[in-house]
Amino acid sequence: MFNIEEELKKLPSQPGVYIMHDSKDEIIYVGKAISLKNRVRQYFQSSRNKTAKIEQMVSRIARFEYIITDSELEALVLECNLIKEHRPRYNTMLKDDKSYPYIKVTVNEEFPRVLFAREMKKDKNKYFGPYTSAGAVKDTIDLIHKIYRIRTCNRNLPKDIGKDRPCLNYHIKQCDAPCQGYISREEYAKSIGQALDFLNGQYGPVIKSLEQKMQAASDELDFEKAIEYRELLNSVKQIAQKQKITSSSMEDRDIIAMAKDEKDAVVQVFFVRDGRLIGREHFHVTVATAEDSKQILTSFVKQFYAGTPFVPRELWVQTELEDSGVISEWLSAKRGQKVRITVPQKGQKERLVELAEKNAALVLSQDKEKIKREELRTRGAMNQVGEWLGLTGIRRIEAFDISNTSGIESVGSMIVYEDGKPKRNDYRKFKIKWVKGPNDYASMKEVLTRRFSHGLEEADLLKEKGMDESFGSFTRFPDLIMMDGGKGQVNVALEVLNELKLSIPVCGMVKDDNHRTRGLYYQNVEIPIDKHSEGFRLITRIQDEAHRFAIEYHRSLRNKGQVKSILDDISGIGPTRRKALMRQFKSIEAVKEATLEELAGAPGMNRQAAQSVYDFFH
Incomplete structure (x- = not known):
């Protein structure tokens, strides 16, 4: 048993890295310190200066460990590597770096x-x-x-x-x-x-070279070659036109500034090479409410330069960094010569940092609008579907579909939408085992029975082993089941759930004559839906995705020769005659309704084979 108070007494006064673990032994924070003893103890001492983020993190700490280093610089390098590897939830992180x-x-x-x-x-x-x-x-x-x-x-x-x-x-x-x-x-x-x-x-040498080659080709009347060089030259100049002289010193530097709100931050970096602004990039950062610009920029600089091979001679930053001296030492070691970190206070230097900040603020505001639109399209649409059905708290929808083309045996699909987005890792495929021939209702009953029986069995097994249900692949049940059909499909689902003693809302997608959803069938009532709403668009996406997933699985099995037609059960009908019959009659229903003479007249068929087919269906 890890005793935090006892372990705090054992901490050394040397520099190093400390690693915080939660009750599941997941790494939730990585930090560095000049003195491990002083720094780690601060987390567990009462103080009014603790941010909400720190207090929340400390409440989750179950144990900690540490690695001593010879210097603060070594600790910084190790901290960067561990953060990049483990991506702890309480460290300020670059999003999807x-x-x-x-x-x-x-x-x-x-x-x-x-x-x-x-x-x-x-x-x-x-x-x-x-x-x-x-x-x-x-x-x-x-x-x-x-x-x-x-x-x-x-x-x-x-x-x-x-x-x-x-x-x-x-x-x-x-x-x-x-x-x-x-x-x-x-x-x-x-x-x-x-x-x-x-x-x-x-870019100077290549521009000069291309201009010379273009002129030489033109002088030799090789205009085709001259045009080729001109196009290359224009491409290079297009890149060069994005540049702006920022300094007569012709040095390499990065200009770094940020903008933030309660949850997110955007860091803008201007890349200056040989005194030219050659490009800019923005990076999204997840932040805690109480974090200030200094903490965010410090975390960004450490993560960014741990992962990029080139380090410029200068960093102009919006605000002074924490541990600026040791970060400068670390970057200098990476570059092989002195790297300066400065906060410009006046003149053109300050204006360029302000320009980077304005660009960061613009990206952040644009992203907020984009996020709002995405929220409306996803979570907002889920909430709208819930309102139509009188349900609240819908986060996970599972939809099911059956595919059986031209008499070939059926397959089933299960797709999952969480918070209005497809969760493809949870998709499942079912090869129908219990049902012979095309029977959508029976096939759907099999798929639902297998899906939820498996989930219940898996949950019981995990419970016996003392493991959390979240470790199972089938144990997470939906808040709503959506059937690709009306009353009949819904009743099949309700029958399965009743047999398994499960209570999950089930609705069906009622189709119009063009097989497009016109409403939802729920609790014996058809509920009309607004065809111009985000909820309707979400239902359409779910319907199309379920159908696509089932068809693709069916097609992949056909290509592998792993699916079987009902015609394969008829004596004297092999793959060649089966294909000939399907080409002639287009569907199993048409084969069923064909006369003996029509069957015998199909390519590759004789009277005996036709009689076998006719007798099978009559």
């Missing part, structure tokens, strides 16, 4: 490539980013391939040189074909060096 793309240059290869990457790995390659626009990253990579003729293939060079013919890129002059030995390693390395300069914002 793994989704921001990078440009990766595989300098550990003898003939490097320039690639799109979703995360930065410790693989000795060079990374640029993170960026927020995947499209812009792909466009930049494409431009680099065209200008510097960098290979795009996955061949293992030089081992695979000469094994295959050169690809299309060589023939359209977008690759120098190192795979054929047409370019030396030294010459290729020069191209990679130029590409790296380009990624670092040094």
Whole structure:
């Protein structure tokens, strides 16, 4: 048993990192300290200065552990790594930072490539980013391939040189074909060096080179080539036009500012290289109400520069950072030379920081509007459906559908919407086992019985083992079951729930002549719905998604040859005749209604086979 009071007495006075765990042993906070003894004890001492976030966190701490380091700098590096790995809930976090793309240059290869990457790995390659626009990253990579003729293939060079013919890129002059030995390693390395300069914002050399090539092609009356160079030149200039001279000192710096509200913050970063503003990115941060700009910016700087390969000579920040000195020391070690962190107080420097802050505020306000629209489309739509049915607290809807095309055996699907959004990890597929032939009601009864019986059995098993029901894959039951049909389908669901002694609301989607939902069937009443409402749009999405998921599963089984037609049970009817009958009559119903003569007249059929089919259905 972990005794917090006893463990506090054992804390050393050395620098290090402390790690807080909750009752489930999940890491909820990671921090660093010059003195572990002083810092960790502060959390458990009564103080009016504690924020609501800290008090809530402390109330959840079940145990803590710590790692001592030789210096505060080592503690900072370790803290950054642990936060990135565990993403504790009480640390200020970059939202979805793994989704921001990078440009990766595989300098550990003898003939490097320039690639799109979703995360930065410790693989000795060079990374640029993170960026927020995947499209812009792909466009930049494409431009680099065209200008510097960098290979795009996955061949293992030089081992695979000469094994295959050169690809299309060589023939359209977008690759120098190192795979054929047409370019030396030294010459290729020069191209990679130029590409790296380009990624670092040094556009001058490539602009000058393209202008010279364009002029030379024009002088030689090779206008097609001149146009090609002009288009490349325009692409580079388009990037350059986004830049603005910010300093005559021609230094590299990042300008960082933020805007926040009660729950969220946006940090804006301007990237200045060689005195030019080469780009800007904004990053979303989850914050606690009581956190101030200093805490948020400090957390951002530590997380951002822990994951980006390039560190500029200067950081201009909106407000002074916590631990500014040790962060500067850490960044200096990463860069290999002194990195200054300053808070500009006047002149153009201050105006640029203010500009970054205004941009952050603009993004935050735009996002709030976007979030409001999304809330209306998702949670708002769920609430509207609940109002129509007289239900409250609907968060999870499960919808079911059956697919049996042209007499091929049935499959069932279960889709899940939570808070108005599809929760695809909870989708389930059912291959009908108990029902022979197409029978939607019987098939639906099987699907529902299997789904909820499995959930009850799984819950009992977890309970016996002393485990929480949340660990089960079927134990989470819906707040509402939505059937892709009216009274008949609803009654099937209610019958299954009654047999299993479950009480879950069930509604059905009543269709019009075009098979579109016109209302909801609930408690023996058809409830009309507004076709222009978000609730109606949500129901339509659920209906379409359930149908799509069932059809896709059915199609995948057909492609694998794992589904069976009712015709397969007829003596003398194999795959060839089955296909011929379906091509001729289009459906099982038409085969049933066909005369003996019509069956015998189908391609590939004879009198004996036709008689077998006729007798089977009559």
